[in-house]
Amino acid sequence: MTYLFLRQEETDMIDIHNRLSQPFAACINNEWIYSPICFDVTNPATGETITTVPNLGIAETEQAIEAAATAFESWSITTPKERSKILHKWFLLITEHTEAIAHTMTLEQGKPIAEARGEVSYGASFVEWFAEEAKRSYGETIPSPAAGKRLFTIKQPIGVVAAITPWNFPVAMVTRKLAPAIAAGCTVVLKPAAETPLCALLLMELAIAAGLPKGVLNIITSTAAAAVGKVLTTHPSVKKVSFTGSTEVGKLLMEQSASTLKKLSLELGGNAPLIVFDDADIAVAVSATMASKFRNAGQTCVCANRIYVQTGIYYPYIEVLKAAVEKLVTGNGLLTDTSIGPLINREAKDKVIAFIKDAENKGAKIIAGIPDTEADSLYIHPTIITNCTPEMDLSKEEIFGPLLAVYIFDKEEDVIALANDTPYGLAAYFFTENVRRCYRVMEQLDYGMIGINEGIISHAEAPFGGMKQSGFGKEGSRYGLEEYLATKYVCLNTTEYKN
Numbered sequence: 466m467t468y469l470f471l472r473q474e475e476t477d478m479i480d481i482h483n484r485l486s487q488p489f490a491a492c493i494n495n496e497w498i499y500s501p502i503c504f505d506v507t508n509p510a511t512g513e514t515i516t517t518v519p520n521l522g523i524a525e526t527e528q529a530i531e532a533a534a535t536a537f538e539s540w541s542i543t544t545p546k547e548r549s550k551i552l553h554k555w556f557l558l559i560t561e562h563t564e565a566i567a568h569t570m571t572l573e574q575g576k577p578i579a580e581a582r583g584e585v586s587y588g589a590s591f592v593e594w595f596a597e598e599a600k601r602s603y604g605e606t607i608p609s610p611a612a613g614k615r616l617f618t619i620k621q622p623i624g625v626v627a628a629i630t631p632w633n634f635p636v637a638m639v640t641r642k643l644a645p646a647i648a649a650g651c652t653v654v655l656k657p658a659a660e661t662p663l664c665a666l667l668l669m670e671l672a673i674a675a676g677l678p679k680g681v682l683n684i685i686t687s688t689a690a691a692a693v694g695k696v697l698t699t700h701p702s703v704k705k706v707s708f709t710g711s712t713e714v715g716k717l718l719m720e721q722s723a724s725t726l727k728k729l730s731l732e733l734g735g736n737a738p739l740i741v742f743d744d745a746d747i748a749v750a751v752s753a754t755m756a757s758k759f760r761n762a763g764q765t766c767v768c769a770n771r772i773y774v775q776t777g778i779y780y781p782y783i784e785v786l787k788a789a790v791e792k793l794v795t796g797n798g799l800l801t802d803t804s805i806g807p808l809i810n811r812e813a814k815d816k817v818i819a820f821i822k823d824a825e826n827k828g829a830k831i832i833a834g835i836p837d838t839e840a841d842s843l844y845i846h847p848t849i850i851t852n853c854t855p856e857m858d859l860s861k862e863e864i865f866g867p868l869l870a871v872y873i874f875d876k877e878e879d880v881i882a883l884a885n886d887t888p889y890g891l892a893a894y895f896f897t898e899n900v901r902r903c904y905r906v907m908e909q910l911d912y913g914m915i916g917i918n919e920g921i922i923s924h925a926e927a928p929f930g931g932m933k934q935s936g937f938g939k940e941g942s943r944y945g946l947e948e949y950l951a952t953k954y955v956c957l958n959t960t961e962y963k964n
Protein backbone atom coordinates (compact mmCIF):
# COMPACT_ATOMS: atom_id res chain seq x y z
CA MET A 466 0.00 0.00 0.00
CA THR A 467 1.43 3.36 -0.93
CA TYR A 468 -0.05 6.30 0.87
CA LEU A 469 -1.19 9.12 -1.33
CA PHE A 470 -2.03 11.49 1.37
CA LEU A 471 -0.13 10.41 4.45
CA ARG A 472 3.54 9.76 4.66
CA GLN A 473 4.51 6.24 5.67
CA GLU A 474 4.57 7.33 9.30
CA GLU A 475 0.86 7.67 9.62
CA THR A 476 0.92 10.40 12.23
CA ASP A 477 2.83 12.88 10.07
CA MET A 478 0.85 15.97 9.22
CA ILE A 479 0.04 16.21 5.56
CA ASP A 480 1.33 18.92 3.34
CA ILE A 481 -2.06 19.42 1.73
CA HIS A 482 -0.84 21.87 -0.92
CA ASN A 483 1.67 19.33 -2.10
CA ARG A 484 -0.95 16.59 -1.91
CA LEU A 485 -3.46 18.55 -4.00
CA SER A 486 -0.90 19.05 -6.74
CA GLN A 487 -0.82 15.28 -7.32
CA PRO A 488 -3.63 13.31 -9.00
CA PHE A 489 -6.22 11.65 -6.80
CA ALA A 490 -7.37 8.06 -7.28
CA ALA A 491 -10.54 6.15 -6.49
CA CYS A 492 -10.20 3.10 -4.25
CA ILE A 493 -11.25 -0.54 -4.62
CA ASN A 494 -9.98 -3.25 -2.28
CA ASN A 495 -7.55 -0.76 -0.69
CA GLU A 496 -5.89 -0.32 -4.10
CA TRP A 497 -5.77 3.13 -5.64
CA ILE A 498 -7.51 3.10 -9.01
CA TYR A 499 -6.30 5.48 -11.69
CA SER A 500 -7.90 6.04 -15.06
CA PRO A 501 -6.96 7.91 -18.21
CA ILE A 502 -10.49 9.32 -18.08
CA CYS A 503 -10.77 11.86 -15.30
CA PHE A 504 -12.96 14.78 -14.32
CA ASP A 505 -12.00 18.10 -12.80
CA VAL A 506 -12.79 19.11 -9.26
CA THR A 507 -13.20 22.88 -9.19
CA ASN A 508 -13.12 25.54 -6.53
CA PRO A 509 -16.51 27.32 -6.53
CA ALA A 510 -14.90 30.46 -5.08
CA THR A 511 -12.53 30.95 -8.00
CA GLY A 512 -13.65 28.58 -10.76
CA GLU A 513 -10.14 27.09 -10.82
CA THR A 514 -9.45 23.38 -11.16
CA ILE A 515 -8.10 21.96 -7.90
CA THR A 516 -7.18 18.52 -9.20
CA THR A 517 -8.68 15.64 -11.18
CA VAL A 518 -10.14 12.30 -10.13
CA PRO A 519 -10.89 9.15 -12.15
CA ASN A 520 -14.23 9.07 -13.90
CA LEU A 521 -15.25 5.48 -13.24
CA GLY A 522 -18.26 3.61 -14.60
CA ILE A 523 -20.26 0.41 -14.55
CA ALA A 524 -17.34 -2.07 -14.72
CA GLU A 525 -15.49 -0.51 -11.76
CA THR A 526 -18.70 -0.24 -9.76
CA GLU A 527 -19.31 -3.96 -10.25
CA GLN A 528 -15.71 -4.66 -9.30
CA ALA A 529 -16.13 -2.59 -6.11
CA ILE A 530 -19.33 -4.45 -5.19
CA GLU A 531 -17.57 -7.77 -5.70
CA ALA A 532 -14.66 -6.62 -3.52
CA ALA A 533 -17.13 -5.55 -0.82
CA ALA A 534 -18.99 -8.87 -1.08
CA THR A 535 -15.76 -10.85 -0.64
CA ALA A 536 -14.68 -8.66 2.28
CA PHE A 537 -18.09 -9.10 3.91
CA GLU A 538 -17.37 -12.80 4.47
CA SER A 539 -14.58 -12.01 6.93
CA TRP A 540 -15.56 -8.50 8.14
CA SER A 541 -19.06 -9.57 9.17
CA ILE A 542 -17.64 -12.13 11.62
CA THR A 543 -15.09 -9.87 13.27
CA THR A 544 -15.99 -9.03 16.85
CA PRO A 545 -17.62 -5.68 17.57
CA LYS A 546 -14.59 -4.86 19.69
CA GLU A 547 -12.22 -5.37 16.74
CA ARG A 548 -14.37 -3.09 14.57
CA SER A 549 -14.60 -0.56 17.37
CA LYS A 550 -10.82 -0.37 17.69
CA ILE A 551 -10.34 0.40 13.98
CA LEU A 552 -13.13 2.98 14.01
CA HIS A 553 -11.67 4.62 17.06
CA LYS A 554 -8.28 4.87 15.40
CA TRP A 555 -9.96 6.31 12.29
CA PHE A 556 -11.65 8.93 14.49
CA LEU A 557 -8.30 9.91 16.02
CA LEU A 558 -6.64 10.20 12.60
CA ILE A 559 -9.47 12.32 11.20
CA THR A 560 -9.26 14.60 14.22
CA GLU A 561 -5.50 14.84 13.91
CA HIS A 562 -5.78 15.84 10.24
CA THR A 563 -8.57 18.36 10.75
CA GLU A 564 -6.67 21.25 9.18
CA ALA A 565 -5.80 19.43 5.96
CA ILE A 566 -9.31 18.02 5.51
CA ALA A 567 -10.98 21.35 6.33
CA HIS A 568 -8.75 23.18 3.88
CA THR A 569 -9.59 20.66 1.15
CA MET A 570 -13.28 20.99 1.98
CA THR A 571 -13.24 24.77 1.64
CA LEU A 572 -11.46 24.42 -1.70
CA GLU A 573 -13.87 21.89 -3.19
CA GLN A 574 -17.11 22.97 -1.52
CA GLY A 575 -16.66 26.66 -0.75
CA LYS A 576 -17.78 26.88 2.89
CA PRO A 577 -15.88 29.18 5.26
CA ILE A 578 -12.84 27.50 6.81
CA ALA A 579 -14.23 27.80 10.35
CA GLU A 580 -17.37 25.93 9.25
CA ALA A 581 -15.21 23.35 7.47
CA ARG A 582 -13.27 22.70 10.68
CA GLY A 583 -16.59 22.39 12.50
CA GLU A 584 -17.77 19.86 9.93
CA VAL A 585 -14.63 17.73 10.28
CA SER A 586 -15.24 17.60 14.01
CA TYR A 587 -18.97 16.87 13.52
CA GLY A 588 -18.17 14.24 10.87
CA ALA A 589 -15.58 12.61 13.11
CA SER A 590 -18.10 12.52 15.96
CA PHE A 591 -20.11 9.90 14.02
CA VAL A 592 -17.03 7.71 13.77
CA GLU A 593 -16.42 8.04 17.50
CA TRP A 594 -20.08 7.44 18.36
CA PHE A 595 -20.41 4.32 16.21
CA ALA A 596 -17.05 3.01 17.43
CA GLU A 597 -18.88 2.76 20.75
CA GLU A 598 -22.27 1.69 19.40
CA ALA A 599 -20.58 -1.19 17.51
CA LYS A 600 -20.52 -2.97 20.88
CA ARG A 601 -24.23 -2.45 21.53
CA SER A 602 -26.07 -4.31 18.78
CA TYR A 603 -28.11 -6.21 21.33
CA GLY A 604 -30.67 -8.84 20.43
CA GLU A 605 -33.37 -9.71 22.95
CA THR A 606 -34.85 -12.66 24.74
CA ILE A 607 -38.62 -12.89 24.42
CA PRO A 608 -40.86 -14.37 27.12
CA SER A 609 -42.15 -17.55 25.51
CA PRO A 610 -45.88 -18.19 25.04
CA ALA A 611 -45.21 -21.94 24.90
CA ALA A 612 -43.59 -24.28 27.42
CA GLY A 613 -40.54 -25.96 25.88
CA LYS A 614 -39.77 -23.10 23.52
CA ARG A 615 -37.18 -20.39 23.94
CA LEU A 616 -37.52 -17.28 21.78
CA PHE A 617 -34.81 -14.74 21.08
CA THR A 618 -33.38 -12.44 18.43
CA ILE A 619 -29.88 -11.73 17.22
CA LYS A 620 -28.67 -8.77 15.15
CA GLN A 621 -26.46 -9.40 12.14
CA PRO A 622 -24.90 -7.07 9.58
CA ILE A 623 -27.18 -6.78 6.58
CA GLY A 624 -24.51 -7.15 3.87
CA VAL A 625 -22.93 -4.93 1.24
CA VAL A 626 -24.09 -1.32 1.53
CA ALA A 627 -24.24 1.23 -1.30
CA ALA A 628 -23.84 4.79 0.01
CA ILE A 629 -24.55 7.79 -2.22
CA THR A 630 -23.77 11.20 -0.76
CA PRO A 631 -24.28 14.87 -1.70
CA TRP A 632 -21.82 17.75 -1.96
CA ASN A 633 -23.03 20.03 0.84
CA PHE A 634 -21.29 18.15 3.69
CA PRO A 635 -18.39 16.30 2.04
CA VAL A 636 -17.23 14.71 5.32
CA ALA A 637 -20.26 14.46 7.58
CA MET A 638 -22.65 12.95 5.02
CA VAL A 639 -20.01 10.31 4.33
CA THR A 640 -19.12 9.39 7.92
CA ARG A 641 -22.78 9.39 8.96
CA LYS A 642 -23.28 6.41 6.63
CA LEU A 643 -19.90 4.69 6.67
CA ALA A 644 -19.34 4.65 10.42
CA PRO A 645 -22.57 2.81 11.36
CA ALA A 646 -22.29 0.47 8.36
CA ILE A 647 -18.71 -0.51 9.23
CA ALA A 648 -19.55 -0.69 12.96
CA ALA A 649 -22.41 -3.08 12.20
CA GLY A 650 -20.06 -5.41 10.25
CA CYS A 651 -21.18 -4.35 6.76
CA THR A 652 -18.91 -3.50 3.86
CA VAL A 653 -19.50 -0.44 1.68
CA VAL A 654 -19.28 0.97 -1.82
CA LEU A 655 -19.44 4.77 -1.61
CA LYS A 656 -20.18 7.13 -4.46
CA PRO A 657 -19.50 10.66 -3.24
CA ALA A 658 -20.86 13.66 -5.14
CA ALA A 659 -18.76 14.51 -8.18
CA GLU A 660 -18.44 18.11 -6.93
CA THR A 661 -16.70 17.04 -3.68
CA PRO A 662 -14.91 13.69 -3.93
CA LEU A 663 -11.61 14.83 -2.36
CA CYS A 664 -12.64 14.80 1.30
CA ALA A 665 -14.05 11.28 0.85
CA LEU A 666 -10.75 10.12 -0.64
CA LEU A 667 -8.79 11.68 2.21
CA LEU A 668 -11.08 9.84 4.64
CA MET A 669 -10.41 6.63 2.73
CA GLU A 670 -6.71 7.04 3.13
CA LEU A 671 -7.08 7.61 6.85
CA ALA A 672 -9.35 4.55 7.11
CA ILE A 673 -6.63 2.41 5.53
CA ALA A 674 -4.07 3.91 7.88
CA ALA A 675 -6.40 3.04 10.76
CA GLY A 676 -6.23 -0.61 9.70
CA LEU A 677 -9.49 -1.07 7.79
CA PRO A 678 -9.06 -4.35 5.88
CA LYS A 679 -9.25 -4.42 2.11
CA GLY A 680 -12.67 -4.35 0.51
CA VAL A 681 -14.49 -3.06 3.61
CA LEU A 682 -14.71 0.41 2.08
CA ASN A 683 -14.49 1.14 -1.64
CA ILE A 684 -14.95 4.52 -3.32
CA ILE A 685 -16.17 5.06 -6.86
CA THR A 686 -15.65 8.59 -8.18
CA SER A 687 -17.80 9.33 -11.21
CA THR A 688 -19.83 11.90 -13.07
CA ALA A 689 -21.98 9.07 -14.47
CA ALA A 690 -24.22 9.14 -11.39
CA ALA A 691 -27.23 7.53 -13.09
CA ALA A 692 -25.24 4.61 -14.52
CA VAL A 693 -23.31 3.97 -11.29
CA GLY A 694 -26.52 4.42 -9.28
CA LYS A 695 -28.30 1.87 -11.46
CA VAL A 696 -25.65 -0.77 -10.74
CA LEU A 697 -25.66 0.02 -7.01
CA THR A 698 -29.44 -0.27 -6.77
CA THR A 699 -29.90 -3.37 -8.92
CA HIS A 700 -26.85 -5.55 -8.16
CA PRO A 701 -28.04 -8.59 -6.19
CA SER A 702 -25.04 -8.49 -3.81
CA VAL A 703 -25.99 -5.04 -2.51
CA LYS A 704 -28.43 -5.45 0.37
CA LYS A 705 -28.87 -1.87 1.51
CA VAL A 706 -28.86 1.54 -0.11
CA SER A 707 -28.31 4.66 1.97
CA PHE A 708 -28.85 7.88 0.06
CA THR A 709 -28.78 11.57 0.93
CA GLY A 710 -29.86 13.97 -1.81
CA SER A 711 -32.87 15.21 -3.70
CA THR A 712 -36.35 13.72 -3.35
CA GLU A 713 -36.45 13.20 -7.11
CA VAL A 714 -33.31 11.01 -7.17
CA GLY A 715 -34.39 9.28 -3.94
CA LYS A 716 -37.65 8.17 -5.58
CA LEU A 717 -35.75 6.87 -8.59
CA LEU A 718 -33.35 4.89 -6.39
CA MET A 719 -36.28 3.41 -4.47
CA GLU A 720 -37.91 2.35 -7.71
CA GLN A 721 -34.68 0.77 -8.96
CA SER A 722 -34.07 -0.97 -5.63
CA ALA A 723 -37.49 -2.62 -5.82
CA SER A 724 -36.28 -5.26 -8.28
CA THR A 725 -34.06 -6.83 -5.60
CA LEU A 726 -35.99 -5.42 -2.62
CA LYS A 727 -33.11 -3.70 -0.90
CA LYS A 728 -33.38 -2.10 2.51
CA LEU A 729 -33.33 1.69 2.11
CA SER A 730 -32.49 4.80 4.08
CA LEU A 731 -33.44 7.98 2.26
CA GLU A 732 -32.55 11.39 3.60
CA LEU A 733 -34.15 13.72 1.08
CA GLY A 734 -35.10 17.35 0.62
CA GLY A 735 -36.77 19.58 3.18
CA ASN A 736 -38.76 22.80 3.37
CA ALA A 737 -38.20 23.77 6.99
CA PRO A 738 -40.55 26.25 8.64
CA LEU A 739 -39.15 28.46 11.42
CA ILE A 740 -41.86 30.03 13.56
CA VAL A 741 -41.30 33.01 15.85
CA PHE A 742 -44.19 33.41 18.29
CA ASP A 743 -45.01 36.70 20.04
CA ASP A 744 -43.67 35.32 23.32
CA ALA A 745 -40.24 34.40 21.91
CA ASP A 746 -36.96 35.78 23.19
CA ILE A 747 -35.88 37.93 20.21
CA ALA A 748 -32.15 37.57 20.76
CA VAL A 749 -32.44 33.78 20.93
CA ALA A 750 -34.74 33.65 17.89
CA VAL A 751 -32.50 35.85 15.74
CA SER A 752 -29.29 34.07 16.64
CA ALA A 753 -30.88 30.67 15.94
CA THR A 754 -32.42 31.92 12.67
CA MET A 755 -29.00 33.12 11.53
CA ALA A 756 -27.35 29.81 12.46
CA SER A 757 -30.03 27.70 10.82
CA LYS A 758 -30.43 29.79 7.67
CA PHE A 759 -26.90 30.85 6.80
CA ARG A 760 -24.79 27.79 7.66
CA ASN A 761 -23.07 26.66 4.48
CA ALA A 762 -24.54 29.70 2.65
CA GLY A 763 -28.01 28.24 3.17
CA GLN A 764 -27.14 24.96 1.46
CA THR A 765 -28.32 22.42 4.02
CA CYS A 766 -31.42 20.25 3.92
CA VAL A 767 -32.38 21.41 7.43
CA CYS A 768 -31.92 25.15 6.71
CA ALA A 769 -34.89 27.30 7.71
CA ASN A 770 -36.72 27.84 4.43
CA ARG A 771 -39.83 29.75 5.55
CA ILE A 772 -39.64 32.20 8.46
CA TYR A 773 -43.12 32.77 9.98
CA VAL A 774 -43.25 35.70 12.41
CA GLN A 775 -46.27 36.54 14.58
CA THR A 776 -47.71 40.05 14.21
CA GLY A 777 -46.87 41.26 17.74
CA ILE A 778 -43.12 40.57 17.45
CA TYR A 779 -42.74 41.13 13.72
CA TYR A 780 -41.12 44.59 13.61
CA PRO A 781 -38.71 44.18 16.54
CA TYR A 782 -37.62 40.74 15.28
CA ILE A 783 -37.06 42.01 11.72
CA GLU A 784 -35.02 44.96 12.97
CA VAL A 785 -32.59 42.77 14.94
CA LEU A 786 -32.49 40.19 12.14
CA LYS A 787 -31.68 42.82 9.51
CA ALA A 788 -28.81 44.18 11.62
CA ALA A 789 -27.39 40.65 11.99
CA VAL A 790 -27.71 39.87 8.27
CA GLU A 791 -25.98 43.11 7.31
CA LYS A 792 -22.94 42.03 9.32
CA LEU A 793 -22.37 38.89 7.24
CA VAL A 794 -19.36 38.94 4.94
CA THR A 795 -19.52 37.19 1.59
CA GLY A 796 -16.27 35.90 0.09
CA ASN A 797 -13.73 33.17 -0.42
CA GLY A 798 -14.04 30.71 2.44
CA LEU A 799 -10.29 30.63 3.01
CA LEU A 800 -10.35 34.26 4.20
CA THR A 801 -10.92 34.25 7.93
CA ASP A 802 -13.54 37.02 8.05
CA THR A 803 -15.81 35.30 5.48
CA SER A 804 -19.14 34.12 6.83
CA ILE A 805 -20.86 33.27 3.50
CA GLY A 806 -19.00 31.37 0.78
CA PRO A 807 -20.03 30.86 -2.84
CA LEU A 808 -22.87 28.62 -3.94
CA ILE A 809 -21.79 25.28 -5.32
CA ASN A 810 -22.38 26.00 -9.03
CA ARG A 811 -24.08 28.28 -11.56
CA GLU A 812 -27.27 26.24 -11.55
CA ALA A 813 -27.60 26.72 -7.78
CA LYS A 814 -27.10 30.49 -8.11
CA ASP A 815 -29.57 30.76 -11.00
CA LYS A 816 -32.16 28.90 -8.96
CA VAL A 817 -31.87 31.37 -6.06
CA ILE A 818 -32.07 34.34 -8.45
CA ALA A 819 -35.20 32.84 -10.02
CA PHE A 820 -36.76 32.54 -6.54
CA ILE A 821 -36.05 36.23 -5.86
CA LYS A 822 -37.49 37.37 -9.19
CA ASP A 823 -40.61 35.21 -8.85
CA ALA A 824 -41.20 36.46 -5.29
CA GLU A 825 -40.72 40.11 -6.31
CA ASN A 826 -43.16 39.65 -9.21
CA LYS A 827 -45.71 38.30 -6.72
CA GLY A 828 -45.38 41.23 -4.30
CA ALA A 829 -42.43 40.37 -2.01
CA LYS A 830 -40.02 43.09 -0.85
CA ILE A 831 -36.24 42.90 -0.46
CA ILE A 832 -35.29 44.60 2.81
CA ALA A 833 -31.63 43.56 3.14
CA GLY A 834 -28.96 42.40 0.72
CA ILE A 835 -28.51 43.48 -2.84
CA PRO A 836 -28.44 40.27 -4.84
CA ASP A 837 -25.70 40.56 -7.43
CA THR A 838 -27.70 38.66 -10.00
CA GLU A 839 -25.58 39.44 -13.03
CA ALA A 840 -22.06 38.78 -11.75
CA ASP A 841 -20.09 35.81 -13.03
CA SER A 842 -19.12 34.72 -9.53
CA LEU A 843 -21.14 32.19 -7.54
CA TYR A 844 -21.74 34.54 -4.61
CA ILE A 845 -25.14 35.69 -3.46
CA HIS A 846 -25.20 38.35 -0.77
CA PRO A 847 -27.39 37.31 2.17
CA THR A 848 -30.83 38.64 1.36
CA ILE A 849 -34.01 39.12 3.42
CA ILE A 850 -37.26 39.11 1.53
CA THR A 851 -40.54 39.95 3.28
CA ASN A 852 -44.27 39.88 2.43
CA CYS A 853 -43.86 36.28 1.25
CA THR A 854 -46.95 34.20 0.45
CA PRO A 855 -47.62 30.48 -0.16
CA GLU A 856 -48.02 31.05 -3.92
CA MET A 857 -44.36 31.99 -4.36
CA ASP A 858 -41.94 29.34 -5.64
CA LEU A 859 -39.66 29.82 -2.63
CA SER A 860 -42.53 28.72 -0.38
CA LYS A 861 -42.86 25.40 -2.17
CA GLU A 862 -39.26 24.44 -2.83
CA GLU A 863 -36.01 24.18 -0.94
CA ILE A 864 -34.16 27.51 -1.49
CA PHE A 865 -30.64 26.18 -0.86
CA GLY A 866 -29.08 29.63 -0.75
CA PRO A 867 -28.61 32.63 1.59
CA LEU A 868 -32.09 33.97 0.99
CA LEU A 869 -34.31 34.45 4.01
CA ALA A 870 -38.04 34.40 3.19
CA VAL A 871 -40.28 36.03 5.82
CA TYR A 872 -44.06 35.60 6.27
CA ILE A 873 -46.32 37.25 8.83
CA PHE A 874 -49.05 35.35 10.74
CA ASP A 875 -51.65 35.99 13.36
CA LYS A 876 -52.88 32.78 15.01
CA GLU A 877 -51.07 29.65 16.23
CA GLU A 878 -53.44 27.24 14.47
CA ASP A 879 -52.98 29.09 11.16
CA VAL A 880 -49.20 28.90 11.30
CA ILE A 881 -49.25 25.19 12.13
CA ALA A 882 -51.44 24.56 9.06
CA LEU A 883 -49.11 26.70 6.90
CA ALA A 884 -46.01 25.00 8.27
CA ASN A 885 -47.40 21.54 7.52
CA ASP A 886 -48.64 22.51 4.06
CA THR A 887 -45.76 20.89 2.16
CA PRO A 888 -44.97 17.38 0.95
CA TYR A 889 -41.72 17.57 2.97
CA GLY A 890 -41.19 16.79 6.65
CA LEU A 891 -37.53 17.01 7.61
CA ALA A 892 -36.89 19.75 10.19
CA ALA A 893 -38.96 22.51 11.81
CA TYR A 894 -38.05 25.18 14.33
CA PHE A 895 -40.06 27.40 16.64
CA PHE A 896 -39.45 30.00 19.30
CA THR A 897 -41.55 30.57 22.38
CA GLU A 898 -41.05 30.97 26.12
CA ASN A 899 -44.34 29.20 26.89
CA VAL A 900 -43.86 25.57 27.92
CA ARG A 901 -47.45 24.55 27.13
CA ARG A 902 -47.05 25.93 23.62
CA CYS A 903 -43.77 24.00 23.27
CA TYR A 904 -45.58 20.68 23.66
CA ARG A 905 -48.72 21.69 21.74
CA VAL A 906 -46.86 22.94 18.68
CA MET A 907 -44.15 20.27 18.70
CA GLU A 908 -46.75 17.49 18.68
CA GLN A 909 -48.65 18.99 15.75
CA LEU A 910 -45.75 19.69 13.41
CA ASP A 911 -45.34 16.87 10.86
CA TYR A 912 -41.56 16.86 10.89
CA GLY A 913 -38.95 14.26 11.80
CA MET A 914 -36.86 16.79 13.75
CA ILE A 915 -37.89 19.80 15.79
CA GLY A 916 -35.74 22.57 17.21
CA ILE A 917 -37.36 24.57 20.03
CA ASN A 918 -35.51 27.83 20.74
CA GLU A 919 -32.61 26.26 18.82
CA GLY A 920 -31.38 26.42 15.22
CA ILE A 921 -28.64 23.77 15.22
CA ILE A 922 -30.06 20.36 16.02
CA SER A 923 -27.79 17.75 14.41
CA HIS A 924 -25.64 15.63 16.71
CA ALA A 925 -24.16 12.15 16.39
CA GLU A 926 -26.12 11.18 19.52
CA ALA A 927 -29.52 12.19 18.05
CA PRO A 928 -31.65 10.52 15.35
CA PHE A 929 -31.50 12.55 12.14
CA GLY A 930 -34.20 11.82 9.57
CA GLY A 931 -37.44 12.95 8.02
CA MET A 932 -41.09 12.13 7.49
CA LYS A 933 -43.35 12.36 4.42
CA GLN A 934 -41.40 12.98 1.19
CA SER A 935 -38.26 13.90 3.12
CA GLY A 936 -37.64 10.16 3.32
CA PHE A 937 -37.20 7.57 6.03
CA GLY A 938 -34.51 5.95 8.13
CA LYS A 939 -32.42 7.52 10.88
CA GLU A 940 -28.78 8.51 10.91
CA GLY A 941 -26.76 8.95 14.09
CA SER A 942 -27.98 7.83 17.53
CA ARG A 943 -28.61 4.23 18.53
CA TYR A 944 -31.16 3.99 15.71
CA GLY A 945 -28.41 4.70 13.15
CA LEU A 946 -26.83 1.29 13.72
CA GLU A 947 -30.19 -0.48 13.29
CA GLU A 948 -30.34 0.67 9.66
CA TYR A 949 -27.42 -1.65 8.86
CA LEU A 950 -28.56 -4.66 10.89
CA ALA A 951 -30.93 -7.52 10.14
CA THR A 952 -32.91 -8.91 13.06
CA LYS A 953 -32.96 -12.69 13.09
CA TYR A 954 -35.57 -14.37 15.26
CA VAL A 955 -34.73 -17.77 16.70
CA CYS A 956 -37.16 -20.29 18.21
CA LEU A 957 -35.41 -23.05 20.14
CA ASN A 958 -37.29 -26.17 21.17
CA THR A 959 -36.01 -27.28 24.57
CA THR A 960 -38.43 -30.19 25.10
CA GLU A 961 -36.89 -33.52 25.83
CA TYR A 962 -38.81 -36.33 24.13
CA LYS A 963 -38.36 -39.57 26.08
CA ASN A 964 -39.24 -43.02 24.64
Ligand code: ADP
Pocket residue numbers: 629630631632656657658659690691692693694695709710711712714715717718
Ligand atom coordinates in the same frame (compact mmCIF):
# COMPACT_ATOMS: atom_id res chain seq x y z
P1 ADP B 1 -28.21 17.62 -5.31
O1 ADP B 1 -29.24 18.40 -6.04
O2 ADP B 1 -28.02 18.00 -3.89
O3 ADP B 1 -26.90 17.49 -6.06
P2 ADP B 1 -28.80 14.96 -6.10
O4 ADP B 1 -29.91 14.09 -5.61
O5 ADP B 1 -28.81 15.31 -7.53
O6 ADP B 1 -28.83 16.21 -5.15
O7 ADP B 1 -27.39 14.32 -5.78
C1 ADP B 1 -27.06 13.65 -4.57
C2 ADP B 1 -26.15 12.47 -4.90
O8 ADP B 1 -26.87 11.60 -5.76
C3 ADP B 1 -24.88 12.85 -5.65
O9 ADP B 1 -23.84 11.96 -5.25
C4 ADP B 1 -25.26 12.60 -7.10
O10 ADP B 1 -24.14 12.33 -7.91
C5 ADP B 1 -26.12 11.36 -6.95
N1 ADP B 1 -27.06 11.13 -8.04
C6 ADP B 1 -27.66 12.04 -8.85
N2 ADP B 1 -28.44 11.42 -9.74
C7 ADP B 1 -28.35 10.08 -9.49
C8 ADP B 1 -28.93 8.90 -10.06
N3 ADP B 1 -29.77 8.96 -11.06
N4 ADP B 1 -28.59 7.71 -9.51
C9 ADP B 1 -27.75 7.63 -8.48
N5 ADP B 1 -27.17 8.69 -7.90
C10 ADP B 1 -27.47 9.90 -8.39
